[in-house]
Amino acid sequence: MSAEQVRYLLPEDAIPTHWVNLLPDLPGDPLPPLNPGTMQPAGPDDLTPIFPMSLIGQEVSMDAEVEIPEPVREAYALWRPSPLYRARRLERELDTPARIYYKYEGVSPAGSHKPNSAVAQAYANREAGIERLVTETGAGQWGSALAFACGLFGLECLVYMVGASYDQKPYRRAMMETWGASVIRSPSDTTEAGRSQASHPTGSLGIAISEAVEVAAGDANANYALGSVLNHVCLHQTVIGQEAIAQLELAGDVPDVVVGCVGGGSNFAGLAFPFVREVLRGNAKMRFVAAEPAACPTLTRGAYRYDFGDTVGLTPLMPMYTLGHDFVPPPVHAGGLRYHGDAPMLCGLVKHGVVEPRAYKQNETFAAAVRFARAEGIVPGPEPAHAIRATFEEAEAAREAGEERVILLGLSGHGHFDMSAYQAYLAGELEDPEFSERDMQEALERLPDAPAIA
């Protein structure tokens, strides 16, 4: 059976001992975040009200490797190393000479890659004496992950859940509550930020972030936890790519192209950055494809500017592709991808041409997801369905070119809490909402008066 091996597993002691920090290897000088009041480079003091020092240290570290604390590795062992699959059935279905591998993060208790950072953040906060973490969640994946992680480390957990997802996914909420978290629909009347956004009842990640930051900043025993975008979150996710490198070695393959979906960028970073580093160092050559929704096309259509991470403007300004911090994306089912910006590290790689972004519409991504599910069994989340769609393009291109091509796909999570979206797709009722260039331009006009990026 080994000639047809499907899953590549690693033993527990192959859980990485370090995270990969891409910051020192990035092209150009790092662009600092800016204090929203002074527009000067933000320092640790700007972050201490909401983050513990150890995470702030990770945020700005120029060490190429950061050691993973042993209690975090022990928590990882509940599901890591995650499996790498060779998609043999899908390859036959697509009639492609490409060899397709997917790294599956849906085996985590919360069902996505998010716990990789959640357990790291919960541990760091507990060590700092914090009693409660406050966060936001879009699709519910990050909120679930943090609820799970807080349970492991004995912290309280409060989650502001984007209104559209709260309504579409009542069971995500039940899952967070099962792990002991409290969940509030955003925008809510529990914060200034929420009350100011009552005119956007479907909410957005940006609004929910504002609410969570406001609560955390006002409570000395509470901190904030972000599930994507920031350097330390991307850092925590690099266990994914490191394991994939080891698993592909077992398979005897090296990727020609690495494909992942992008919301805030942490999933993409986690899979790709360990490979990107080898490319930046001249040790390897490969392409990187970042797949995003056409309804929220940050990397393909956004402006490369300094902007807030949240809607109301409480966070430091970050250098990134942005649709404008108060742009509210249409309510597509890939709730985890509805974010106006993206991780600064990832944006820099796009700017330098290392990562190629592509945008896909909702129906074509679900078509790809259903085809994937029927071939491989796993029902993917709507977010990685974008990466599956891009993978199909790569596989079809390989067939047309008549070339072998090794594709590594990041399958960041399952779709067990997204079946209403599948239901709508199968019934032909799924919409392809339009991105509004005009709304974006108006949102960009409301950008803070920050220095331009060179």
Add this chain to the structure above:
Amino acid sequence: MSAEQVRYLLPEDAIPTHWVNLLPDLPGDPLPPLNPGTMQPAGPDDLTPIFPMSLIGQEVSMDAEVEIPEPVREAYALWRPSPLYRARRLERELDTPARIYYKYEGVSPAGSHKPNSAVAQAYANREAGIERLVTETGAGQWGSALAFACGLFGLECLVYMVGASYDQKPYRRAMMETWGASVIRSPSDTTEAGRSQASHPTGSLGIAISEAVEVAAGDANANYALGSVLNHVCLHQTVIGQEAIAQLELAGDVPDVVVGCVGGGSNFAGLAFPFVREVLRGNAKMRFVAAEPAACPTLTRGAYRYDFGDTVGLTPLMPMYTLGHDFVPPPVHAGGLRYHGDAPMLCGLVKHGVVEPRAYKQNETFAAAVRFARAEGIVPGPEPAHAIRATFEEAEAAREAGEERVILLGLSGHGHFDMSAYQAYLAGELEDPEFSERDMQEALERLPDAPAIA
């Protein structure tokens, strides 16, 4: 980290090559099923209208091992071998000297142990030239598994879903449809059997079985597939216990007690039978605990009699503990356990005192499930929550006795499609419906006039 190992994994080539057939090792002479018309022992001719010969052969085989076809092993490789966990966090939470292991079948694409038999049955039917499989589903686990398996082997799939589950779990239906199956709420007006049971709108497994059997028997290109109870289904599930034996060897432990939940018995059989065989052969000594719902207490309160497998009386009569084939259990959330009978092989082991049955109420099982989820991360299905409840009893008994005790728990599936039940539990709105001894007695009076069991 190895001193605290949590997951025991096996490589792909450790997928068992044979299923374990307990029939030749069972105490006493095997009791044959009876033809419902003649009350004489049923032969292959009674089964050929709905099952392929290869499965009928497995149903009556007296070989101790049955070879697994290679295409079935290849399908298993999509998720097998499944992980065995040492529940270290739960042990600390329970403050018990017991060592608790759980074998987790929720890693299958359908989320439970059911695909172990579904792929075997889909393959056997495709080899026999069948184009369509018809089945029933209670909790939705079996229907999902068969939908998935039919997808892999290119068969059409029609699922009659028990009304109560159809209403509680719309997303299970969406999952089946995503894999390409058609789903009909039972009782339906598409069959004689369904129309005759319109007065039981919440339905039952027994009614849904009647509908599926009726459709399959009337279509030469279609067969029926049952997800539990029958010998060949129990047979297919024994990959679970065989892997667990190998994984416990890695851990250096042997169970003192094996605990599983019982609906029709296939999950319990799959985990326990490879261990039971060693006990029956005098090679080992251990206890076996079968956990069932107090609302449908087949093994603890049923009569040991010949009875139909379905409500209407289309199937052969089987020797088993039964609450009466037209007993309709209260609609508890553990839909997979709402069955009036149990696998004859398992019933024989209960009768001979090899397996000890215990019944638990709905709220106490959810309390155990939530505690498990907070300690181990995995949110269990309501069915294995019964086994978790029994495991807690064993762990508490070990603490009171001050003895080390090795407990092997069958965690047959996740609860991702059961979050409405968790929601109700957390809100204090979950009921503990009563088993009705009187209804059962009336149902038993309607039993067919079959020979008594010695």
